[in-house]
Amino acid sequence: MTQTGNGGPSPSPTFGDRLSTAVAERESQIVLGIDPDPAKLWPAAIDRTSEARARLALTFSDAEEAAGEQPPRPGVVARLETAAAVLAHCRAMIDAVAPAVVAVKPQLACFERLGAPGWLALEHITSYAREQGLLVLADGKRGDVPVTAAAYGQALVASTPSPFGHVDGLGADAFTANPLLGRDSLEPLVQAAREHGAGVFVLVRTSNPGAADILDAQLATGERLWEHLARLVDELGQAGPAGLKDIGAVTGATEPEHLQRLRELMPHTPFLLPGIGAQGGDIASVAPAFAPGRAAGLVTASRSIANAHEATGATPSDAARAEAERLREQAWGLA
Template identity: 45%
Template structure:
């Protein structure tokens, strides 16, 4: 499986942010069963499954074992996998992160943090190229305080656009067909930023978090991946297979230009 195949599927990305307290007296047993049933129920409506690593890490060794089991199961169902860890470091540490989530899961994607500079991202880019995966770099995030750094004016334009341009140049060497393996994270809560980044990076897949519970609109466009976590994994604030299916239909039918 090549992660770029996600761009040929419906644009919805299921965010898996497990909350054990919602799963009864045997939370991991129920969580495992619910997640597998949900993947199967939503498979035809999804581009990919996005695993928020922090929630699995918080569950200790059992949580990490569950993460890798669910990621493997998603791939067996034909669903591309995206690990949302926002990793970033220099030298051999970046290479180790890349090996852990890209080389060991060929065809998967990983979110990364660009704050250390482009040289610190290079190991992730190389791993994505050799593994058939992708890297999604934080550019304009969905949280309300993202503008503190990301919107800083540099030579008359926000910093995030300078970053997007630099990543687009880096990504040209990692293009296969219309799309690059260097993607970008741009919050659906900032549709004007989505349009601005798309203008300077026409070949980058864009991961748009914040759809649903955070109020982001399900934007329509080629190369856009719309990530919804609470609205899909826990519709109504609880595990609900039928509710998740209805939520997926609603988000896809509400796609706007």
């Protein structure tokens, strides 16, 4: 904590300020979505499974004292190998595209399906991305009653007191959240994030066709549900000196006609824009997101980067880097 001119401690930077700085320094608004599919890993990553497995194993080295007393459960070896290959794949992706992106967005479901070793791989990837100077946006779309929301806050950005000392959470810079259970379910998430200079991206309008079923429902007030959610998100956020709020919104880019209205309702909110590339969005259509400044619109791409080599014939890492750089230039040029 640094000292300000009047002698008091200056507050830690808010997530909005951190995001603004990171986007300016890296000259990128692109977020690498990390949604690893074990059936589509880069071949070189599979070759490096043994090396990655050693990384995973080391964290559990305390286990050796108890080892050998009974055989591993069926499937334990397969999932350790898979988690290791996924870790190698994600590290290779980060190495390839780091110069073109400002953040990574690991999809928690893709790690949870590999059980405890998958969560361990997620932790390694989070640390690795942060070491490369990238922000980490944990994409789990969590939402629950307040006491449980507080536990999710501990899991993602804070820590948990225990008789054995504090247990650190994932240490993400921000995470996605689901607002269905109302304001009191979001408040513990916002509080945990804010105390750690982290952010929350709340679902407002997603990019899947089914979003029309609920999020587009018209309310008796005349508003659509997503407009009601947008007002809530705008109220929850607080801006630092850079002017960008610390509570963001997930705003699907496949419905660009909504973006203008979303920006009206949330003039200082960072937008997380999925739906580019494999989900069919067009980067030029998201320009309204950038109205308050470049850092106000983060453009996410996952499969279009990870699988770019399938179309081009280049190596996976060269193709991924080229695609990320292409997106970066396009988005940067819109401002």
